[in-house]
Amino acid sequence: MLEKVAEIIKDARRGVVLTGAGISAESGVPTFRGQDGLWKQYRPEELATMEAFRTEPQLVWEWYNWRRGLIRQVEPNPGHHALVDLAAHFDDFALVTQNVDGLHRQAGSKLVLELHGNIMRSKCVECQRLYESEEDIDPGNIPACPECGGKIRPDVVWFGEMLPADVIREAFEKSEQADVFFSIGTSAIVHPAASLPMTAKRAGAILVEINPERTPLSELADFCFCEKSGFLLPSLLAVLESSTRA
Numbered sequence: 001m002l003e004k005v006a007e008i009i010k011d012a013r014r015g016v017v018l019t020g021a022g023i024s025a026e027s028g029v030p031t032f033r034g035q036d037g038l039w040k041q042y043r044p045e046e047l048a049t050m051e052a053f054r055t056e057p058q059l060v061w062e063w064y065n066w067r068r069g070l071i072r073q074v075e076p077n078p079g080h081h082a083l084v085d086l087a088a089h090f091d092d093f094a095l096v097t098q099n100v101d102g103l104h105r106q107a108g109s110k111l112v113l114e115l116h117g118n119i120m121r122s123k124c125v126e127c128q129r130l131y132e133s134e135e136d137i138d139p140g141n142i143p144a145c146p147e148c149g150g151k152i153r154p155d156v157v158w159f160g161e162m163l164p165a166d167v168i169r170e171a172f173e174k175s176e177q178a179d180v181f182f183s184i185g186t187s188a189i190v191h192p193a194a195s196l197p198m199t200a201k202r203a204g205a206i207l208v209e210i211n212p213e214r215t216p217l218s219e220l221a222d223f224c225f226c227e228k229s230g231f232l233l234p235s236l237l238a239v240l241e242s243s244t245r246a
């Protein structure tokens, strides 16, 4: 199967990759819905909402501080690095991520479309002004926006919120044009991100899934690799590069 996908990549011009929490799992970042996806007793659907922030901002900031602390300590893994190399095999390549951890950029990927924001930035709930400081926020004394007095929140996309319009537009455009689309390490249940692989497939792309567990996409995919991305992606790159040299 790896050889077949390598052949497809060699004949393709446009590639799109969509990643989710699974690609960072081998770096030590917990996924959302796996066994380690719970923080204290909360599910992400209970904390990643504006309603949670309005009613319990302290609790929400505790969660984000905990995650910021964890992400500061981790490094990109072989899966992230392989995607940097994969880009070079296409004339046109887009890396679309649902992750907020910044590990693709840290690995060296260029032009990463971050659908759900970035955990290291903050913004004002009222005027949306961005604050670049990566410092933890004191949950007991959440700073107010100097511009308007609104509370400062993480610059991420919560349930019920719109994704950044230009980013999601570009992600759909690239998906519609893709010859090959890779869905990697995502449970493929959170929309609109979960619509991207289906959009690509409907428009004629070959769909490749990499995930140790089956997802709603698995039925649709042309190739399903039931493996961890930190193992599978470097293996794919090795096959691709040896066949390109031959």
Ligand code: BJW
Binding pocket: 019, 020, 021, 022, 023, 025, 026, 031, 032, 033, 034, 037, 044, 048, 098, 099, 100, 116, 156, 157, 158, 159, 160, 161, 162, 163, 184, 185, 186, 187, 188, 189, 190, 191, 192, 210, 211, 212, 213, 215, 227, 228, 229, 230
């Ligand atoms: C490995 C591995 C290894 C493990 N290697 N793999 C259409 C239908 C139904 C619902 C909706 C719809 N359209 C919109 C909705 C509502 C909602 C939604 O999708 N709900 C679903 C739960 C049903 N969507 C929204 O609200 C979105 N906004 C929106 O649509 O706006 C328009 C609108 C506004 C108002 C009203 C109506 C519409 C916003 C979604 C925002 C999601 N935000 C979060 C939090 C981000 C901030 C933060 O990080 O704190 O994004 S939730 C969380 O889920 C996070 C993730 O990016 C996202 C996806 O999770 P992901 O990446 O798939 O992780 P997991 O844990 O689920 O899966 C990990 C996978 O990795 C697993 O499969 C493992 O097997 C695998 N894995 N180890 C490879 N080593």
Ligand code: ZN
Binding pocket: 124, 125, 126, 127, 128, 129, 145, 146, 147, 148, 149, 150
């Ligand atoms: Zn403000």
